[in-house]
Amino acid sequence: MTAFTVGGEAVGLPEGAFAHSRRIDVRWQDRHVFSFSQGPWRACLYPVYTPSGIAVTSESPVDHPHHNSIWIAADRVAALLPFADGCRESALYNFYVNDTFQGRTPGRIVAVDLRHDEIDAQHLRLTQQLQWRGPTEWGAPDGRLIARERRIVDLRCTEACYVIDLCSQLSATDWELTVGPTRHAYHGVRVIESLRQSHGGVVCDSNGSQGAATVSGSVSDWVDMSGPVGGGRTAGIALMPHADCAGHEWFVTDWGTMTVNPFAGSRRDIPMGQSLHLGARIVVHDGEAKPEMLTDLQARMATDTLQ
Numbered sequence: 238m239t240a241f242t243v244g245g246e247a248v249g250l251p252e253g254a255f256a257h258s259r260r261i262d263v264r265w266q267d268r269h270v271f272s273f274s275q276g277p278w279r280a281c282l283y284p285v286y287t288p289s290g291i292a293v294t295s296e297s298p299v300d301h302p303h304h305n306s307i308w309i310a311a312d313r314v315a316a317l318l319p320f321a322d323g324c325r326e327s328a329l330y331n332f333y334v335n336d337t338f339q340g341r342t343p344g345r346i347v348a349v350d351l352r353h354d355e356i357d358a359q360h361l362r363l364t365q366q367l368q369w370r371g372p373t374e375w376g377a378p379d380g381r382l383i384a385r386e387r388r389i390v391d392l393r394c395t396e397a398c399y400v401i402d403l404c405s406q407l408s409a410t411d412w413e414l415t416v417g418p419t420r421h422a423y424h425g426v427r428v429i430e431s432l433r434q435s436h437g438g439v440v441c442d443s444n445g446s447q448g449a450a451t452v453s454g455s456v457s458d459w460v461d462m463s464g465p466v467g468g469g470r471t472a473g474i475a476l477m478p479h480a481d482c483a484g485h486e487w488f489v490t491d492w493g494t495m496t497v498n499p500f501a502g503s504r505r506d507i508p509m510g511q512s513l514h515l516g517a518r519i520v521v522h523d524g525e526a527k528p529e530m531l532t533d534l535q536a537r538m539a540t541d542t543l544q
Contacts (some may be wrong), residue, residue, distance in 0.1 A: 240358040241265055241392075243351075252499045260438070262350060263361070265394040271401070273365065274306075278335050279346040281305035281368055288396055291472045295493065303335045304427035304494060305518060309388065309405050310346065310498065311422035314339055315415040316383050325412075330371050330383055333421040342372040344380065359448075360471045363390040369407075370481075382410050384492035384507075391541070397522065400534060402541065404479070407507065414507040417500030420488065424497040424517040426476050428462050435490035438464030441526055442487075443535065453489040460487055460495050460533045461526040472523050475536045479516030 242264045261273040271285040271394040274296075283306035284296045285353035294306035301308075312333030317325045350366040382408055391402040403424060407416075416422065432438040436438035440449045442456035452460055463473025478497045479483070488496040497517045499505070507513050518538055520531060 239355055239359045240415065241353070241355050242267075242395075243353045243363070243477060248440060255517050258358050261498050263363070263392065264398075265359075265361070265392075270392065270399055271307075273348065273351060273363075275348050277345070278343060278428075279308055279310055279332070280348040280365070281308040282401070283307070283389075285401075285519075285521055286375040286399075287472045287473070287521050288291065288394075288399060289470075289472075289523045290522065291466050291470070292539070293429055293432060293466075293472055293474045293521060298427060298493075300492065301427070301494070303424065304332060306427060307401075307403070308425050309386075309403070309423060311416050311419060312341065312381060312423070313419040313421075313500075314344075314418055316381070317413045320379075320410070327415075328371075328381075330369075330385060332369055332430045333419075334381075338421075340372075344371045344383065346386070347371075350543075355389075359394050361392045361394075363386070363392065365390065384408060384414055385410060387512075395540075397530065398534075399521040401426055401519040401521070402516060402538075403519060404514065406512045406514050409507045409509045410511040411509070413509055415504050416507070416513070417504040418484065418501050418502060420498070421516055422496075422498050422500045424476070424478075424482070425434075425518065426462075426474060426495045428464075428474060428493040429466075430493070431466055432462045432464040432473065434462075435493075436464070436492075439526070440489060440491070442526070443528070443532060445528075449489045449491040452487055456484060456486055458483075458519075460489055461531060462493065462495065463522075463524075463526045470523070471525050473521075473526055475520040475522070476532050477531070477538070479518065479538060482515050482517060524532075
């Protein structure tokens with residue numbers, strides 16, 4: 238008998254109706270851990286639960302509808318497109334905001350395949366294949382396939398917390414790519430209302446600092462948002478960069494966003510045939526932030542490296 242199950246939920250709809258998006262649930266010991274959700278613009282992890290079953294992320298908040306729970310995106314992706322006589326021109330795409338942003342029409346990040354492998358009774362590895370497609374345009378009615386992404390999700394479950402390693406391998410297709418510089422990338426987390434500092438939640442980091450204004454713009458090993466969730470209980474979620482994303486300043490807000498962004502101050506080039514590897518660890522927990530546990534989980538990332 239396996240400890241994990243992965244599968245879609247059957248939604249009863251009237252005859253002739255169809256679901257606009259799809260969702261694949263991941264369960265451990267029959268407890269819902271998270272779901273792979275596909276929206277019209279991007280794929281994300283939503284909902285995301287603690288071990289006791291409390292949902293801690295927001296799917297599409299009204300102030301920033303492009304903040305989709307736990308997501309990966311970038312709003313400044315340039316492709317060097319060939320056009321004639323060996324010449325090339327740069328085409329800019331937005332894969333972050335749902336609307337045209339700074340002149341860049343939105344593209345779509347679409348999941349096309351998902352495989353999973355139960356490593357042991359507490360560890361599940363899921364591999365998702367995604368396409369980064371540009372908008373409909375002249376000469377490309379389905380949108381150009383700008384990039385391919387292989388997204389590996391390593392899930393480790395205990396009674397104390399769920400640990401989610403989210404590793405993105407972004408590859409160029411038929412043209413060289415450049416990502417950034419931009420403030421809107423790459424691993425993002427948006428929490429529910431009650432975890433927001435502005436609604437009574439607590440923001441803290443590995444340096445012992447508290448408050449979004451203090452944590453944002455600093456460099457630390459992890460950031461946690463925790464708060465009341467009803468019934469006298471608390472819950473929270475922490476974000477920590479892998480080594481390939483470490484050393485960059487955090488973007489953290491009192492309205493509930495944490496971002497690991499290696500593109501904030503510089504661009505990264507992806508030649509044809511090569512990939513850009515970027516990872517982050519997410520820890521979902523019941524109760525208040527436990528600095529000792531989070532620091533230990535951050536230190537163990539080196540031995541839990543994704544293959």
